[in-house]
Amino acid sequence: MIENIFKLSESIRYVAIYRDGQLESKAKSNMLDASSSESDRYEELLVNPTLLKLASQRGNIDCGGLEYLLVRYGNFFQFVCPISSGHLSVCIEPDADPIEIGTKIKLLVHSDS
Structure with missing residues (x-):
């Protein structure tokens, strides 16, 4: 799945x-300005697991x-899902459209499920 995600965008x-x-x-x-x-x-x-847990609990209410x-x-x-x-x-x-790329990622993930 990782290679397929990379194919979605050069960004x-x-x-x-x-x-x-x-x-x-x-x-x-x-990459420029990459984290370690x-x-x-x-x-x-x-x-990321902590953020997802907190946001999921709130979202589920x-x-x-x-x-x-x-x-x-x-x-x-x-982008974390x-x-x-x-x-x-x-x-x-940082200069890409993360919503557009995120939508492509979600579609790919759901098609692989």
Whole structure:
């Protein structure tokens, strides 16, 4: 699935799938303003699962659930969506349209389910 996500846009810098306690990720090489691989690892193991849990609990109360989170860091966007037994996380260039790319990602994920 990671390679198929990269094919969706040249603006995708990094893709991670965290499922059943296992992390698989891949990043493009030679990116400007990229975060470290160790930082990315902790984001996938700690930050993104926590954000998804909090937003999902809120969304499930009376908002119709949670489809995805979009975080705008200074150097990039981070698109995070829940998947079966985990989450998918995609780093997107700051000058790209993250909603358009996120929509393509969601369609791909749902077609692979």
